[in-house]
Amino acid sequence: MDTTIIAIGLGLGMLAALATGIWVAVALFGVALAAIVLLVSVPAGTVLATTVWGASNSWDLTALPMFIWMGEILFRSRLSEDMFEGLSPWMRNLPGRLLHVNILGCGIFAAVSGSSAATTATIGKMSLPELKKRGYDERMAIGTLAGSGTLGLLIPPSIILIVYGAATEQSIARLFIAGVVPGIMLCVLFMGYVAVWSMLNSAKMPPKEEPIALWDRIRATRRLFPVLLLIVGVVGSIYAGLAAPTEAAAVGVLLALLLSWSSGTLNWNTFSLALMGATRTSCMIAFILAGAAFMTVAMGFTGIPRELATWIGSLNLTPYELLAALTIFFVVLGCFLDGISVVVLTTSVILPMIEQAGLDLIWFGIYLVIVVEMSQITPPVGFNLFVLQGMTGHNIFKVARMALPFFLLMVVAVVLVVAFPQIALWLPHNMMAH
Template identity: 55%
Template sequence: MGLLEIGGLLLFIMLLMLGGGVWIAMTLAIVGWVGQAYFTNTQPGLNLFSSFWETASSWELAALPLFIWMGEILYRTKLSEQMFDGLSPWLSKVPGRLMHTTILGCGIFGSVSGSSAATCATIAKVALPELDRRGYDKSLALGSLSAAGGLGILIPPSITMVVYAVAADTSVIRLFLAGFLPGFLLMGLFSGYIIWWSLRHPDKVPPAELPTTFWQKIHRSGSLIPCGLLIVFIVWVLVAGIATATECAAWGVVGSLAIAAAGRSLTWQNFWQGLVGATRVSCMIMFILAGAAFLTKTMAFTGIPRELAEYVQSLNLSPYGLIAVLVVVYLILGTALDGISMIMLTSAVILPLIEKAGFDLVWFGIFIIMLIEIAEITPPVGFNLFVLQNMTGIDSNRIARMTLPFFGCMVLAIVLITVFPDIVTSLPNWFMGVER
């Protein structure tokens, strides 16, 4: 049996188990076990243990539960309600109104967390209850959250960008700078769809609040100042190199607790509930990550990603033909691998092809990261879908259908940066003083 046939068989087993209601993490681990036990000469038991240990002991992932706890604090105190009260008068005349807070929140928090899972989970904790309470369409809210959560790895800083920069031997700073404009582009496309949807379905959007004067808006926005200062502080210490992402997450928790305590909305009860909730969500995410890490090892041992990359090389395509095929290849890989694994397992073969075709490696890094964003909302292993499924109880395939319009926005963004590569390269070229 060829490697691609083995990959198809493993994908079929995964779909069968997910359709049968098996836990996501267990499905990933079982498929990984089958792949190693029957199609490699390695020891699946030893690799299973090492995968779970490496995931649980990862220093980079220490930021994940802290950022989730920060979201729990915002959710269980009055801070989230104050944030929405502060934003609502400014968005009252924009079609979609507070629905845009999911996009803005993911964009802002994504610049702090660097993780799509943390961004999706944190903003969902804050936004979903408020939007539901105010009568906004839940399908649109879940779809926008699932897609916008991917901004966590596109808007710098991003662990995925660092991994790609090392693999491609390119500048991390240039890659970070290159992520801003595509990130804003995606936010604009997402908000544009929400505006279009709201104009088509005015009956599903809650009525606008009573008109307010400019000074009334300023007064109501005063509730945004504490959380705004906290976000600015976290971004500043991170960009200035004073603290790592994990340390920033810890500062975020401390700052959230301090703001909640100062506003007299922090009690022992909601403190404990927030801690338990963050523990539950973090364990769920870590368990899924461990299963995905084990499946990734299976992919590496079988050599399926490398086989796929070498097949692309053998096609001798034109530059844009190569890009079109790579879109399909990475979307297929995204159904079974996490983003970092996709980069590490294919870079040795793909990057020389990209250089030979005349593409900028910084541009290609953003291209891959945007494809990884799409993989985050693509079944069967769409990680943002799993996060929202476990937080809401709604089936991941149903959430995936809600995300389809935003999927289209992401595909459009990839087309735009391919046709107009300056969207990616202009900012790093200008900032770093590179002549065009």
């Protein structure tokens, strides 16, 4: 049977399965099993068992539940209040004033969470009521939060980078380090846009608040010390080569528990809720990864990735043309699937093309995460939009319109990372040259 017909049939089968509303992992298992049973003469049960065991028995993946648990603990702490009180005195004199708290707050929480939805929810539950009370433009308050919340996917420790690293057998530590500069670049782009917008729309800004004395600002900054200590303990230990991501994740959980206990928010209820939340999320991701691994093996047996890579090669696309096509593909796919599903669904098919084009896989991981970030604020399945819809009561498409400028800024970030790959590669090449 022609490989093209097989690929189209499997693709339609996957879309039909997802359209029924069943779990992504179940759809992956079902389509992969059908492909092996119908198209190749290998024992499907044996392949399924060995593949799922191999995908689950990965030391790198043990960091995943720990980082998720750390984020769940901090989500139930007073971290967002402390960050708002610590950052706001310093933002009052900048163009855009307290709107920058959303951006910097999300950037800081992203460094201890790894989840886009958790970052958005944690910062939003504190900042949105405060900004509304002080008279800030609602459109910009929600837009900055929607865009900045996606930083949870990029700034390490990123859950999606762990998933990508496990799926492509790339160093998770190198991926984490590669995400730092692009994450900072996105923060700068967002803050620059807010500053320019506020100067052009001064009528939409609230009156200036009373200035705060320097000593009072320094005293308020003390509330940031615990979370900064947590970032240094977790991310700093990885950068310094003192700990692997898995070991750093265990340290992070311990520090998060101590931080929650010291702030008076750790009790049996919050502890059990955080543990169960982390368990559910980790099991969901592990199930999807196992299904994706089985799909990868099934695709290998059918020969589709190899044929697809050959076909792409015959088109003689330049790397830039290939990346432009992939960007559109990932954004469209992200309109219907969450970021982790996008990564695990496409890895087996995309990687042969990327390797043939001579693109660095660490760099491609950062590029992919930024594009997936864009899909987090595109309807109908933008996870950040769902979070903000629940928090504000606005229609999801209205929230998407508020987030549109930040979507376009992410497009700029993708262009910059493609045009200047060293934005992502300079730090890992220099810090981990040995």
